[in-house]
Amino acid sequence: xxxxxQSGAEVKKPGESLKISCQxxxxxxFRYWIGWVRHMPGRGLEWIGIIYPGDSDTRYSPSFxxxxxxxxxxxxxxxxxxxxxxxxxxxxxxYCARLGRSGSFWGNWFDPWGQGTLVTVSS
Amino acid sequence: EIVMTQSPATxxxxxxxxxxxxxxxxxxxxxxxxxYQLKPGQPxxxxxxxxxxxxxxxxxxxxxxxxxxxxxxxxxxxxxxxFAVYYCQQYNEWWTFGQGTKVEMK
Numbered sequence: 001x002x003x004x005x006q007s008g009a010e011v012k013k014p015g016e017s018l019k020i021s022c023q024x025x026x027x028x029x030f031r032y033w034i035g036w037v038r039h040m041p042g043r044g045l046e047w048i049g050i051i052y053p054g055d056s057d058t059r060y061s062p063s064f065x066x067x068x069x070x071x072x073x074x075x076x077x078x079x080x081x082x083x084x085x086x087x088x089x090x091x092x093x094x095y096c097a098r099l100g101r102s103g104s105f106w107g108n109w110f111d112p113w114g115q116g117t118l119v120t121v122s123s
Numbered sequence: 124e125i126v127m128t129q130s131p132a133t134x135x136x137x138x139x140x141x142x143x144x145x146x147x148x149x150x151x152x153x154x155x156x157x158x159y160q161l162k163p164g165q166p167x168x169x170x171x172x173x174x175x176x177x178x179x180x181x182x183x184x185x186x187x188x189x190x191x192x193x194x195x196x197x198x199x200x201x202x203x204x205x206f207a208v209y210y211c212q213q214y215n216e217w218w219t220f221g222q223g224t225k226v227e228m229k
Contacts, residue, residue, distance in 0.1 A: 044210065044220050044221065044223055045210055045212070045223075047218040107214060109214050110159075110212070111172075111178065
């Protein structure tokens with residue numbers, strides 16, 4: 001079964017660092033783009049960025065460029081989303097998702113999705 | 124950035140009735156349009172891609188239509204498990220989502 005399994009919920013303080021993970025099962029990890037999406041209540045879903053584990057080619061939404069770091073380790077089939085200095089405004093649910101077809105990210109939807117990682121940043 | 128606008132924000136429907144959800148793009152996206160269902164505690168579930176193609180395992184009561192800037196998701200006969208929030212997403216130029224339509228029980 002094709003699935004993405006994310007790491008558990010996190011509670012952090014402002015200024016702390018964090019790296020959450022997304023483990024892939026049931027497909028050839030390095031052949032598919034993996035994306036990250038933020039879900040904040042009242043703000044809907046927002047695309048953060050994508051990575052191609054085969055060569056670590058990474059693209060970021062302009063809204064998130066410089067705010068997060070996306071990486072992947074193809075040897076263990078895992079993608080990551082990382083913050084070096086969290087803010088309270090980073091509090092949200094974060095989903096990883098595979099692009100539906102292998103190859104180019106253009107013209108490609110998200111499917112399947114991980115179960116989500118809730119990140120809470122509070123002093 | 125392509126802006127996606129969904130309407131209505133909330134739709135109150137009785138079980139067994141038809142639900143019609145709308146999604147408008149700020150510029151043409153051809154048929155590069157997907158619909159997702161989101162329930163509390165569950166990840167988003169792909170329902171429709173290519174504006175009208177049902178994803179694997181999606182019941183036939185879900186149908187999508189439209190092209191260009193106007194799109195519709197129709198749920199033919201609402202079941203109890205269909206009460207959820209539905210998002211449209213364009214993937215013609217990067218990815219942007221609508222703000223969602225909550226389908227609630229009337």
